[in-house]
Amino acid sequence: MKRLTVAIDGPAGAGKSTVARRVAEELGLLYVDTGAMYRAITWKALQSEIDLSDEQVVAAIAREAEIVLDPPEVLVDGVRVTEAIRSPEVTDHVSMVAGMAEVRRVLVEKQRQMAKDGGVVMDGRDIGTHVMPDADVKVFLTASIEERVRRRHLEMIRRGYASDPDRLYQEIKRRDEMDENRSHSPLKPAADAVMLDTTGRSIDEVVSMILDLCRTKVSGGE
Ligand SMILES: Nc1ncnc2c1ncn2[C@@H]1O[C@H](COP(=O)(O)OP(=O)(O)O)[C@@H](O)[C@H]1O
Numbered sequence: 001m002k003r004l005t006v007a008i009d010g011p012a013g014a015g016k017s018t019v020a021r022r023v024a025e026e027l028g029l030l031y032v033d034t035g036a037m038y039r040a041i042t043w044k045a046l047q048s049e050i051d052l053s054d055e056q057v058v059a060a061i062a063r064e065a066e067i068v069l070d071p072p073e074v075l076v077d078g079v080r081v082t083e084a085i086r087s088p089e090v091t092d093h094v095s096m097v098a099g100m101a102e103v104r105r106v107l108v109e110k111q112r113q114m115a116k117d118g119g120v121v122m123d124g125r126d127i128g129t130h131v132m133p134d135a136d137v138k139v140f141l142t143a144s145i146e147e148r149v150r151r152r153h154l155e156m157i158r159r160g161y162a163s164d165p166d167r168l169y170q171e172i173k174r175r176d177e178m179d180e181n182r183s184h185s186p187l188k189p190a191a192d193a194v195m196l197d198t199t200g201r202s203i204d205e206v207v208s209m210i211l212d213l214c215r216t217k218v219s220g221g222e
């Protein structure tokens with residue numbers, strides 16, 4: 001059977017990682033969370049106490065870091081950072097780091113390496129447009145900002161963080177704007193992506209819609 005490639009992009013809190021992981025499990029494919037990679041570099045840069053606005057230094061960190069994605073675990077240079085990369089401090093800095101051209105070049109190369117034999121579901125912001133422009137299935141997940149804030153708020157509380165919906169709203173809005181307006185592979189749907197608004201849809205429903213798209217592709221239909 002053809003080694004399927006699936007690209008899932010969209011703004012923060014749209015449900016990308018949740019559904020991408022489930023789709024990969026259902027189809028027996030590798031799941032690659034590219035956001036975790038940008039977060040891992042941001043975590044390492046913060047740990048190193050360097051000037052985070054110094055692109056050359058951050059790029060050197062990206063080049064040297066050994067990132068291992070072993071869903072749901074994430075390791076950087078052998079250190080388990082699965083929870084640490086989702087901290088508010090990393091979240092506040094990640095879009096600045098992700099806006100650096102050289103950091104993107106280094107991580108995109110690693111991502112393409114992981115996808116070179118196919119059999120992968122990859123989620124992020126530029127997967128369908130830039131990392132895997134030839135992906136078999138491209139989905140752009142969206143949801144209203146109110147819904148995305150509500151989801152993140154519930155998730156933060158579940159994970160034991162204090163959460164303020166107003167602060168989350170500002171954080172998500174700011175991060176989306178930075179992701180949409182950066183000069184290198186900004187967040188936007190690929191011309192051939194299927195747009196999927198998940199507002200009011202359950203996780204199961206969204207997973208099943210994407211699985212249908214994948215099965216149609218594998219069976220040779222449109
Ligand atoms: N369709 C959905 N309905 C309700 N909650 C969802 C849905 N999809 C995802 N979630 C929840 O919303 C939160 C954010 O989802 P996540 O997959 O992390 O989004 P993203 O990767 O796009 O930032 C998670 O807590 C997840 O369980």
Ligand SMILES: Nc1ccn([C@@H]2O[C@H](COP(=O)(O)OP(=O)(O)O)[C@@H](O)[C@H]2O)c(=O)n1
Nearest residue numbers: 012013034035036038094095098124125126
């Ligand atoms: N392919 C990607 C994936 C993430 N990112 C950046 O990394 C950040 C964190 O990605 P994420 O997917 O973990 O974010 P959440 O939407 O899960 O909060 C995003 O806000 C982007 O700035 C990117 O630029 N390109």
